[in-house]
Amino acid sequence: MCSKWINVAIAKIEADYQRSADTHLIKLDLPQLSGIDIYLKDESTHPTGSLKHRLARSLFLYGLCNGWINQDTTIIESSSGSTAVSEAYFSRLLGLPFIAVMPKSTAKTKIQQIEFYGGKCHFVDASDQIYAESERLAKELNGHYMDQFTYAERATDWRGNNNIADSIFNQMECEPHPIPNWIVMSPGTGGTSATIGRYIRFQQLTTQLCVVDPENSVFYDYYKTGNKQLTLDVGGKIEGIGRPRVEPSFIAGVVDDMMQVPDAASIATIKWLQQLIGRKTGASTGTNLFGALLLASKMQQAGETGSIVTLICDSGERYLDTYYNPEWIKQHIGCFDHYKKMLEEFSETGVLVQ
Structure with missing residues (x-):
């Protein structure tokens, strides 16, 4: 590290x-x-x-301080859009590749914004498929699954x-x-x-x-x-x-x-x-x-x-x-x-x- x-x-x-x-x-x-x-x-x-800009910043700091993210880490997130946009922004800031796993129904403008920040979108058919697919990609790419749905409540100092x-x-x-x-x-x-x-x-x-x-x-x-x-x-x-x-x-x-x-x-x-x-x-x-x-x-x-x-x-x-x-x-x-x-x-x- x-x-x-x-x-x-x-x-x-x-x-x-x-x-x-x-x-x-x-x-x-x-x-x-x-x-x-x-x-x-x-x-x-x-x-x-x-609002997800705050969460993305906290998740990145949490991952960095826990030693989960390094200079070669691919960042992966399951997101319906806004969190992925914000995480793509911070990934670009740090020079890290980013992949958002999301339902095909996600608004086109959000997809375009993720891509604007250099992120890639990986689509699934239904919203309940995003979790397992994110875990699979993280394992396959030796990346880090940010998992906003687990870590959101603990990454921010309340x-x-x-x-x-x-x-x-x-x-x-x-x-x-x-x-x-x-x-x-x-x-x-x-x-x-x-x-x-x-x-x-x-x-x-x-x-x-x-x-x-x-x-x-x-x-x-x-x-x-x-x-x-x-x-x-x-x-x-x-x-x-x-x-x-x-x-x-x-x-x-x-x-x-x-x-x-x-x-x-x-x-x-x-x-x-x-x-x-x-x-x-x-x-x-x-x-x-x-x-x-x-x-x-x-x-x-x-x-x-x-x-x-x-x-x-x-x-x-x-x-x-x-x-x-x-x-x-x-x-x-x-x-x-x-x-x-x-x-x-x-x-x-x-x-x-x-």
Whole structure:
């Protein structure tokens, strides 16, 4: 193992981090809510355009410090897109080959971005095949399988050290309700929800963590039943979140509440948000925000005040051929008029009734 190369590699990643500004915290203009503020942590502004930039950086540092990655290592990851984009970026930074194992249904723009950073895409027919195929490739190529679904919850320092939770609470300090009533997060690996939940407890905060799960994902049912053996044969339509199996990085014990959000509601919400902020976001942001709006509506009806924080996971520009394509929506999601009407009524009343 070449310790000099590892030192240089870590220094490159740390220098890249120092060149990157923190992401913005956007306050939504929602006058229909009285004494309740909703914020979006905009993770789309990272160099690779998504929340997964933080995870990829942590996974590389974890792998380097554990001695799993050296100057000749091929990096392999199982990913539906965004993590692979970010890991391809860091692989190029270190001069390492990168292969993403992903379903054939992954958005074309994400594939193009992986290839832009010098990565290669290895396709499988179904999302539940990515794990075994990644392990096979790593063994065949004597490479390192990053395995975001196992290591996401342990690669990030959840006690502080400028993780996403630390950043959120620092940015909230000057707001009318600086300690959020709720932080809302959707699970993909489960790493971000684990980091936020652990941080809240370690800092002895009153904030509660609500995790929102899309359709065709097992996390919600696992939270309710405790059955780790749950699996699904069909993958979800909301890229980047939800899984067909209970991932090792999903820590149910840090979650205060969970909701299951219909895919049609996620699509309706990103259309609604686009009218509010003038920007397209990915559908996982719609899942997050729909959950936040439901919580805000309950607070409003109970006469409570406070704040809720959730995330913009990535930009909608990656999904022009899917979530912003009427034909794709018609074929894969169906009609979302019911949720569109719900959101229109929320805009008038501050109440979201399912």
